[in-house]
Amino acid sequence: MLTYGHIDAAFDYLLHHDDPASFPFLSVSAVVHRSDAHTPEATDRRLNLLRHAVEIWRRSPSSFSPHRHGNFTRLFSHLWDQFPSAEALAIAHTIVDRAADEPDDGGSCGYTDEVHFTSLRQDTLFQILHVLRHLDPALAQSLIDSHPQLALAARRYPNGLETFHQEMEAETERRKAAGATCGGGFIFAGDPADFDRQRRLFEATHSGDFEPSIQDALEKYQQDTAPETRNHAPKAYWPSTGAFRTLFYQAGKRLGPDAAALLVRIPDDDIRLFATIELAAALAGVPASSITTMKQPHPLDARGMPTRARITSAHSSLPTGPPMRSPDGRLIRCPECQFQPPDGMHWQCKCGHAWNTFWTAGNCPACHFQWEVTQCPSCREMSEHQAWYVPEP
Numbered sequence: 001m002l003t004y005g006h007i008d009a010a011f012d013y014l015l016h017h018d019d020p021a022s023f024p025f026l027s028v029s030a031v032v033h034r035s036d037a038h039t040p041e042a043t044d045r046r047l048n049l050l051r052h053a054v055e056i057w058r059r060s061p062s063s064f065s066p067h068r069h070g071n072f073t074r075l076f077s078h079l080w081d082q083f084p085s086a087e088a089l090a091i092a093h094t095i096v097d098r099a100a101d102e103p104d105d106g107g108s109c110g111y112t113d114e115v116h117f118t119s120l121r122q123d124t125l126f127q128i129l130h131v132l133r134h135l136d137p138a139l140a141q142s143l144i145d146s147h148p149q150l151a152l153a154a155r156r157y158p159n160g161l162e163t164f165h166q167e168m169e170a171e172t173e174r175r176k177a178a179g180a181t182c183g184g185g186f187i188f189a190g191d192p193a194d195f196d197r198q199r200r201l202f203e204a205t206h207s208g209d210f211e212p213s214i215q216d217a218l219e220k221y222q223q224d225t226a227p228e229t230r231n232h233a234p235k236a237y238w239p240s241t242g243a244f245r246t247l248f249y250q251a252g253k254r255l256g257p258d259a260a261a262l263l264v265r266i267p268d269d270d271i272r273l274f275a276t277i278e279l280a281a282a283l284a285g286v287p288a289s290s291i292t293t294m295k296q297p298h299p300l301d302a303r304g305m306p307t308r309a310r311i312t313s314a315h316s317s318l319p320t321g322p323p324m325r326s327p328d329g330r331l332i333r334c335p336e337c338q339f340q341p342p343d344g345m346h347w348q349c350k351c352g353h354a355w356n357t358f359w360t361a362g363n364c365p366a367c368h369f370q371w372e373v374t375q376c377p378s379c380r381e382m383s384e385h386q387a388w389y390v391p392e393p
Helices: 007-016 025-034 040-059 066-082 085-101 120-127 129-135 137-146 148-156 161-177 194-207 211-225 239-265 269-284
Strands: 109-112 115-117 291-295 310-315 373-375 382-384
Touching: 007 025, 007 040, 025 040, 025 066, 040 066, 066 085, 066 120, 066 129, 085 120, 085 129, 085 137, 115 120, 115 148, 120 129, 120 148, 129 137, 129 148, 129 161, 137 148, 194 211, 194 239, 211 239, 239 269
Parallel strands: none
Antiparallel strands: 109 115, 291 310, 373 382
């Protein structure tokens, strides 16, 4: 519905959606940001939808997966200021209470190389830290004092995600002022530190120097294999495996057969085989394979099942359908490989919101971050966003 501009229909669908197990919390952000913000009626309408989302969340059982609860927390962390202050504070207190009452099963959540959580509870508290700083600073400080991972994160980002997003936007402006060509990109859920890794890989596709990207992939390999950060997921899904696969596909396209000389830099025979397959695909001119990466910080249980797994990024099989067009009717096409994304394909922002980036000219409707460069899900090349729009004859 949103893809075709049916905002009212999407609003009504969400307002009447009454099942906590399937309620699409993250879609609420897209509807709210596309609604008219300049009339009292629209303000009341948005607040009614947000209150409905809160009601659905309050009714959801504690046995819900952390992913489902986390979707509401992310929604609230971005739109908390749409509520009256007292109401927003009550919701924030409920989030804190739920985080304290529910088992903290552990996990792996990263924002930068400096901020990493192995506690889902403390990650949840970090996501609403900026809300508490504004509405209940005493509680915010108390939580920081009693949660060591949150304290480290707050030392780096004093107002939590609010500080994090401000720094990301300032960095983008700095790069624009410096004439940088890469101010954004096509990003999946995962460590925002990958922003710089993607930039280095993008630069390598032009310079032919893949050494910085090899070092990035080796760093991920050390994280996957070190005793204290051991990844118990199958090796095919390690982030380092995905990094080497992506690297060698791009190296094959840039260097041709000469890229094979770099394979000796991979310290693992299995990962080298995966990378060789990607290199061969690039040399043959076929699309890159889909890539899924997984962090599994715990070993298998007695049944041979992982105790907890977290998908950190996914390049899924490309969907098919009518070719995508912008709101003014222009065809959307990758400037590098001429891939035409079908209607329904979404890009994901650093804030976690997924939407059709070409409907908003690269501006995230949830956090308003402006992406200057968009990565193709087919060839994975990053190009200037405006270059994707094909003028009609």
